[in-house]
Amino acid sequence: MGMWKVPADLLARARFAISPMADVVEAIFALASPEEGRQRAFVAAHLDSFRQMLAEHPGRAALLAHSLRRGWVADFLGLPPTDTSMDFYDELALVEALGDARIRTDLREVATGPLPRMLNRPGVTTYATELLDWVWTRTLSTDWPRRERILRADIVSRTSRLASHGWAAVLHDLGRDREWIGNGELRINRYGLPTRMLDPDSQLFFVPVNGTGSMVGWDIPYRYALYYPVAGALASPDATVHDGLASLVGRNRAALLTALSDPASTTQLTVVTGLSLGTVGDHLKVLLGAGLVLRRRSGREVLYWRTALGDTLVAAAT
DSSP, rough: EEEEEHHEEEEHHEEOOOOOOHHHHHHHHHHHHGOOOOOHHHHHHHHHHHHHHHHHOOOHHHHHTTTTTTTTGGGGGGOOOOSSOOOOOHHHHHEEEEEEHHHHHHHHHHHHHHGGGSSSTTHHHHHHHHHHHOOOOOOOGGGGGHHHHHHHHHHHHHHHHHHHHOHHHHHHHTTTOEEEEETTEEEEESSSOEEOOOTTTSEEEEEEESOOOOEEEEETEEEEEEEOOOOHHHHHHTTTOOOHHHHHHHHHHHHHHHHHTSSSSSHHHHHHOOOOOHHHHHHHHHHTTSSSSSEETTTTEEEEEEEEHHHHHHHHHH
């Protein structure tokens, strides 16, 4: 499935969505293949308990071992959300509703050989939901408010870009090998597979994920999702602030100015810089008065971006 043919009406109705389940699946990828170096701090904190859990629950371990193959993921792990902002347990219920036969079919499409006996017996759905629930409960749930703020900040940034530059600009950096070809064609990978024609009445979601991986998911024929890593500035809040610019305007204002390569709200900027909302507001007032940034309202948010003078200062520093 190297290409999706996306009807114009479907693209016009496409939406960004927040999915706790997508972060859970990305966490599973990182923990299952620590040698890939994804989310190093997260893996260091949870790898031992994750491996112990798998050792104590061979059914979950067998399901995981047959769910992932380099370049491929069992479809039930990429099941698209049904709305733009869902609770984890609502998404878990979608997986549970698939049932043993469907999940077993998904496993066979990924597995390189026959499934082990325990995966051919009743209970495969339970293995799947228990694995997902364990990762959510033990590793992500307490950190979810912070993670969700980062995801929402990414969406605000991309919807702002959508308004000014269109879908082609938004879709060009949604992961490796993703590209809006034009004429209704969206490249989702480089595999030489037939183009899939998406139904005009289906749903298409773009889902940011905290991590570095990207994938696509579907519940054919009416629900599709493209999962992508959050924007680099949001994913790396400790981005370098160059000393020259910091000496000129102050380190915090330099961080804000550097972060404003694209229009961003005060909420986004608090995520990127780690500063409080009040502090961000105070510094933006100074930058605005100095002619380094501009602002305008977009719905409930006020977006800020660099002026030509701001661009010049940042370019000179970098």
